[in-house]
Amino acid sequence: MGDEIYSDLMRELKEGKYVFTGELEPEKAGDVNEPIEMAKELVGMVVACNVTDNPQSFAYVNSMAASYLIQKEAGMECVYQLRCSDRNRMALLSDVLGAGALGLKNILALAGDHVSLGDTPDAKPVFDLDSTTLIQLIRTMVDEGKDLGGKEIHNPPKLHVGGAAAPGAAHLKAEVGKVKRKINAGVEYLQTQVVYYTDVLDKFFDELGKVDVPILVGIFPARTFGQADFFDKYVAGVDVPPDYLEAMRATKAIKDKEKKKEEVDRVNIEFFTGFLEHLKGTPAAGCHMMAVGYPRIIPPLKKLME
Amino acid sequence: MIAQEKKPMEEILGYLEGKQKVVVMGCGGCATFYHTGDTKAVNEMAANLTKEGKDVFKMPLPFSIQACDIEKSGVWLEKNRKELENRDALLVLSCGDGVQVVTEYMDEKMGITKSVIPANDALGLVGGGPKKFKETCQSCGMCELGKTAGICPLTSCGKGLMNGPCGGVRVDNKCEIDEKKDCAWVKIYERMEKLGELDKFISIRSPHEWSKAARPRLFEIEEPVGMDVIGAMKGMLTVKFGPKPKLDE
Structure with a gap:
């Protein structure tokens, strides 16, 4: 692995700072205005923001285009999420070159949800590469300046590649085996799927053992009951605690908008106080706050980590 | 074997719109195993089409004579050349392979170009049985x-x-x-x-x-598929099987 540092995210991780990242979701729209506005609010709160790539296989604005515009317009460093679901190895290679040319500095290599789960279920799923081989491809391109066939890349892209881990996976040993494989492939940082239970996190770190790759633990403070309920019902490997879910459900009845916001914030701060306190004692290198559309919750949560 | 299931009748009738005289051809291979192209399936399809006012000629293939094995199925096609010439369409109760091998043979060897219509949807190579099958390759x-x-x-x-x-x-x-x-x-x-x-x-x-897997794949073997295969099948008849094992349904 090369020792060069290309991004602020990687610089902070290497410096051993406790790192916070956020998440932005481009939509089915002909512009990226909303994520850009959200990103502006997050500047200074997080070092970088992930920009989702067709999350849950719903087809939205291209993540590379969105990442570029967010970096340019909002001045927020982006983690360009790149899924194998929709592109073969040639398109992936081409997109990584494109990302480098546009000045993107971080990629999160993902297999991606199956297309049948989203809004274009009759699409042909690709998965020509998987997350591990995509990580390997990116490392080869960046470090060796070579493509898959060993051909030289003129002025290779300068960026870092991360991967995902799922602490709540049904089969933890198989999941951890896969994470170790990603580490062997040269992944430079890991961001986890959302975790709500501290014991889930502890079991994951125990099973993984000591590794040299920094791990950012994913949390999801929900802005609405619907968001929390969606995670609980539809996102594999994520269990939302019933007490938290009920407290969020209760906020639905509050009619006054401002009071509702205050109560949602209170529920989140109350729940995450214990979780984040626990997180301080784990080997996590930081926290990936997937507070999509909910930037106001990040400062109080960050304060809990001080 | 190639698993398959019958297409909905409405879809088949759609393909046959404007085609009055129809040959219904079976398959003695996989389609016989999966009951999608055996003699019973040919008879049922013929009865359904007759009910819809079609003029039907039945052409079932005996067990082990597969539509895709053209050296053998071609014998049945040649035997029924007149019917094929005088009909508007041929409905083949096999996988897509059988349908296309028959189409190509009729076009290129028999000089008969007709609408050839699939009656089944092929679901891939499967193993298992007797009732449950799984695609693994x-x-x-x-x-x-x-x-x-x-x-x-x-x-x-x-x-x-x-x-x-x-x-x-x-x-x-x-x-x-x-x-x-x-x-x-x-x-x-x-x-x-x-x-x-x-x-x-x-x-x-x-x-x-x-x-x-670059498609379409072409494949050639030194020993042609021929009568020795039939010979091997005869040999099987002399094998003494033990008690039938209990199989999961």
Whole structure:
């Protein structure tokens, strides 16, 4: 692995700072205005923001285009999420070159949800590469300046590649085996799927053992009951605690908008106080706050980590 | 064998619109095993089409005479040349392979160009039985089973990942796409664990070589498929089987 540092995210991780990242979701729209506005609010709160790539296989604005515009317009460093679901190895290679040319500095290599789960279920799923081989491809391109066939890349892209881990996976040993494989492939940082239970996190770190790759633990403070309920019902490997879910459900009845916001914030701060306190004692290198559309919750949560 | 199921009758009638005189051809191979092209299926299809006012000629193929094995099925086509010439369409109760082999033979060897219509949807190479079957091989041309404890992830993993599992495994180790299907990568992990080969699990498998599956694939063997196959089948009749094992339904 090369020792060069290309991004602020990687610089902070290497410096051993406790790192916070956020998440932005481009939509089915002909512009990226909303994520850009959200990103502006997050500047200074997080070092970088992930920009989702067709999350849950719903087809939205291209993540590379969105990442570029967010970096340019909002001045927020982006983690360009790149899924194998929709592109073969040639398109992936081409997109990584494109990302480098546009000045993107971080990629999160993902297999991606199956297309049948989203809004274009009759699409042909690709998965020509998987997350591990995509990580390997990116490392080869960046470090060796070579493509898959060993051909030289003129002025290779300068960026870092991360991967995902799922602490709540049904089969933890198989999941951890896969994470170790990603580490062997040269992944430079890991961001986890959302975790709500501290014991889930502890079991994951125990099973993984000591590794040299920094791990950012994913949390999801929900802005609405619907968001929390969606995670609980539809996102594999994520269990939302019933007490938290009920407290969020209760906020639905509050009619006054401002009071509702205050109560949602209170529920989140109350729940995450214990979780984040626990997180301080784990080997996590930081926290990936997937507070999509909910930037106001990040400062109080960050304060809990001080 | 190639699993298959019958197409909805409405779809078939749509293809046959404006075509009054129809030949219904069966298949003595896989379609006979799956009851989609045996003599009973030919009779049923003929009865249904007659009810719809079609003029039907039946052409079932005997057991072991497969539509796709043109050296043999061609004999039936030649025998019924007049009917084929005088009809508007040929409905073939086989997989897509049978349909196309018959079409090409009629076009190029018999000089008869007719609408040839599929009656079935092929569902892939499957194993198992007697009632439940599972697709485990997609004939990719570059077998990876030696790297994956004898379970093909390209076929059995919903995403076809060479390095799984993905993050979508369900609580009961089922696939994110379909709760009825097992996660192939959990199965691979468990087999490797039993085999004492977990070091293989965390090694990185290279991307699959899809160039080996460049379609359409052409294939040639030195010894032609011929009467020796029939001879082997006769030999089977002399094999004494033990008590029939109890099979899961």
